[in-house]
Amino acid sequence: MSELLNVMAASMQADMNRVNTVAHNIANSNTAGYKRLFTLGGDIQTGALADARQGAMNRTGSNLDLAIEGPGYFSALDNGGAYVSRGGGLRLDSRGRLVLAQSGMPLEGEQGEIFLQPGAFRVADDGQVFQKELAVARIKLVYPAKDARLEAAGNGLYRVSGAMADPKDLGGPGRLRQGFLEMSNVNSTREMVELMEATRHFESVQKAVQGMDAVWDKALRSLGEF
Template structure:
């Protein structure tokens, strides 16, 4: 295939990657803490899906096991290179505070967070209390500027690179009894889907025309 045909095929593959990202966004429009993703060229293999880190709206749930973050930062998974903005939590059978969707332990500043039976509260700084006893504090991190985040499902992102601890002065504010909603706008995604589909179809027509031109050229040359 000539250079123009290769360029057209690359553009069509990019459109298909964009459609895949749009479908992923629409499927997660109601997923708490989900960040809209967009496709980036990443060389051979799977496209890179990078999250749009803008804040989603907060919704009051009243559940003590829900916690939202206002401002910068991510919650961390204990012992794994995973981050999340989704604050739907639960206690597992070991008494650990874990992410509800994945069952992975939420990281505290000093390791996993262990809770006794009974009520607990989370203050604006992320400190956990049972009665007057301080249990620990949610670890809050911020990806370094050159760190890439890869969406892996259940509102989790695998980070490739480094993360920085968010200092107390620069940290976001925690809101117990709230969830951060997805920052996906379904209407915007549908408009993007229509535009991307039309662009793909126009490239497809050009490619078909190019193939037809090549066929005519070969037939003409064969007559000599």
């Protein structure tokens, strides 16, 4: 009896994790570069991973907005930690570094951090950054392998568990499009359906637990009569 209750409790916890994940997806359905999170497993589900499929391109016209068309991720470094992102909203910080607007982490170039002078700049589709028609840096893209896991780290960032791949093996390299942002790949209708399914499953298991508890309580009372 106790083992069955433990299994049911674990299943209910998995449903709660699933509900929280879906709610997070819905809340970020309009966040640029956001990748839908999902959970693995059957009844006993594990941590949330990211769905790497590309979202729609939205033209903004801002030279501080970049989108990656095709495979690849922007690379960001913070105190030695490596992260990747598809959110290409950028800004210049107080030091003149090109940083990801959402997290404030410096965007990594082929030669390290990218420093720019105030004023306009242009980004070619291969990542070359130009100011006054002089090449000053090149934005680095990284390519997690198909079997690599992307774990959400907040602020549009992901940690990669697994190897990197040759972009040619992924149909790449990716091309940068300045003046565009990649939108979230969340389908709100699909998420609402999944939310209802998880909620109904949680409620059904909860009723089963309550029924077992009632049977157990009745059995104990019956024993007490002898």
